[in-house]
Amino acid sequence: MEFPNYRRTSTPVNPVHEQWMDLALEQARRALPAGDVPIGAVVVDAAGQVISAGFNRREADADPTAHAEVLAIRQAAAARGSWRLDDCTLVVTLEPCIMCAGSILLARLPRVIFGAWEEKTGAAGSLYDVLRDRRYPHEVEVITGVRVEESVRLLREFFAAHRGE
Numbered sequence: 001m002e003f004p005n006y007r008r009t010s011t012p013v014n015p016v017h018e019q020w021m022d023l024a025l026e027q028a029r030r031a032l033p034a035g036d037v038p039i040g041a042v043v044v045d046a047a048g049q050v051i052s053a054g055f056n057r058r059e060a061d062a063d064p065t066a067h068a069e070v071l072a073i074r075q076a077a078a079a080r081g082s083w084r085l086d087d088c089t090l091v092v093t094l095e096p097c098i099m100c101a102g103s104i105l106l107a108r109l110p111r112v113i114f115g116a117w118e119e120k121t122g123a124a125g126s127l128y129d130v131l132r133d134r135r136y137p138h139e140v141e142v143i144t145g146v147r148v149e150e151s152v153r154l155l156r157e158f159f160a161a162h163r164g165e
Helices: 015-029 068-080 099-107 147-163
Strands: 040-044 050-055 091-096 111-116 142-143
Touching: 015 040, 015 050, 015 068, 015 091, 015 111, 015 147, 040 068, 050 068, 068 091, 068 099, 091 147, 111 147
Parallel strands: 091 111, 111 142
Antiparallel strands: 040 050, 040 091
């Protein structure tokens, strides 16, 4: 599955990023039993330690804001006792939407790593590029395509099952 994108970036494969994405993919799979779209996220501190994790819980919680990224950011802020996550990295299986991009900016996260592009609602380079918009005082480094095949496969299988294919 390819997604058109006017701001695609090519970054060398980093084994650490792939390990972190593996953890985000594990989180994504946890969304499946409740019928939530399988998207997972982890927040990693400057030392490379995972300090929080989240997966989509919109269906499970009947909460439209229960996106994996938002839940992981909330948990990381609580764990640190501060809303400023300015030395952390968010790793997520799917390109963040506008709401999640806003949360990333507000948490002052300096880096986002994601797997699959989201052509319909993506806000990190597909439909919008909120995270790298120079009009904001906080710009985010965006690293894309990490474990993209696994991220896309998980989403494709979920939607095929829900469509009865």
